[in-house]
Amino acid sequence: MEKLRRRHNTLVQNTDLSFKRYLINLLPWDERLIGIKGSRGVGKTTMLLQYIKEHYHLDTKALYLALDDLYFTENDLIDLVEEFVSKGGEHLFIDEVHKYKNWSIALKQIHDTYLNLRVVFTGSSLLEILNSRSDLSRRALVYEMQGLSYREFLNLHLNTDFEKLTLIDVLENHIELSANISSKIKPLKEFEIYLKVGYFPFYAGNQELYFKRILEVINMILEIELPMLRNTDISIVSKIKQLLYIVSQSVPFKPNITSLANKIQITRKTLLEYLNYLNEAKLFHSIHKNTHGIGALQKPEKLFLDNTNYMFAIMEESPEKGNIRETFFLNQLSQGFAVTYPEHGDFLVENKFTFEIGGKNKSAKQITEIPEAFIAADEIEIGFENKIPLWLFGFLY
Secondary structure (H helix, E strand, O other), X not given: OHHHHHHHHHHHHOOOOOOOOHHHHOXXXXXXXXXXXXXXXXXXXHHHHHHHHHHOOOOOOEEEEEOOOHHHHOOOHHHHHHHHHHOOOOEEEEEOHHHOOOHHHHHHHHHHHOOOOEEEEEEOOOOOOOOXXXXXXXXOEEEEXXXXXXXXXXXXXXXXXXXXXXXXXXXXXXXXXXXXXXXXXXXXXXXXXXXXXXXXXXXXXXXXXXXXXXXXXXXXXXXXXXXXXHOOOHHHXXXXXXXXXXXXXXXXXXXXXXXXXXXXXXXXXXXXXXHHHHHHOOOEEEEXXXXXXXXXXXXXXXXXXXXXXXXXXXXXXXXXXXXXXXXXXXXXXXXXXXXXXXXXXXXXXXXXXXXXXXXXXXXXXXXXXXOOEEEEEOOOOOOEOOEXXXXXXXXXX
């Protein structure tokens, strides 16, 4: 315990409070069991430490643990929690929970035994709260953490203080909003940077090192987390990497599943299973015609990488512009809204708003007869009527 307490104190003291992720103010921190899922590098650990620093600092009532610490190769989590509670511990913050064997059983036992203890845990996007041996779904509130929105990127790197917008704000007041933002920054210049290197908080000015770290994140998911959490065959990793490259270099990708399976030499069923896993892992983002009754083996209408930074890291040359634009829009809107594939247009949001994505000269002819239809246009600072700057949709979280 003493070693872990020293590590806790060092981490908390060195935590910067100047920039905070969107989720920190949305979580019900006083609940007894909260789970936070998300890709490596999106800022889950920093958020935990920021909350501790603001509310406990070095008070021994709180304790941060990382379950990939070598300490837990020889020590039991349950025993540690018993000691923590016996010494007055009230709030436990557990990082990388999926690295601990039988983690869900341990959390269930902790939750059911220590009724006055609050626990926050983080893990991979592949984390399953419901399984046959320990159903945590009735006990834990689970949240997904995305990478930086365009708004957060600006606040982090330019020290701005832009507030998030609602979708209705953007649709109804986009001219005034974009004019106000454009008076303070150059949104198109910064947007181009964000699309390449702005999604993960760990960008520190070196694009080559940033892309290298992104590829390490991807390899970690494919080579360690998928085999560990989904029992996937490590021999298929090279085929998945081939698939990532195919999607990254395509125009917005409408997959022919049988043809694609043949191209990478796996069965159609296996490909659909892996697409489902890759969606869970936040490497891919598939959209379907509706969100009801989507099964693991249902063919997606369109297939994207999760975010635009993945596209630039995977490809040596610049990705296709239409794919970049649609990937950005889907990534930003899917954080808080249901996004599906419409009969006309590119995306249907909340089964109500139709969007066509394009450049500054994109016309509305494909959506003229559709109510509540809009164009999200790249390369414009300020819109007109139902043509809205694409970058403004990066202010929704």
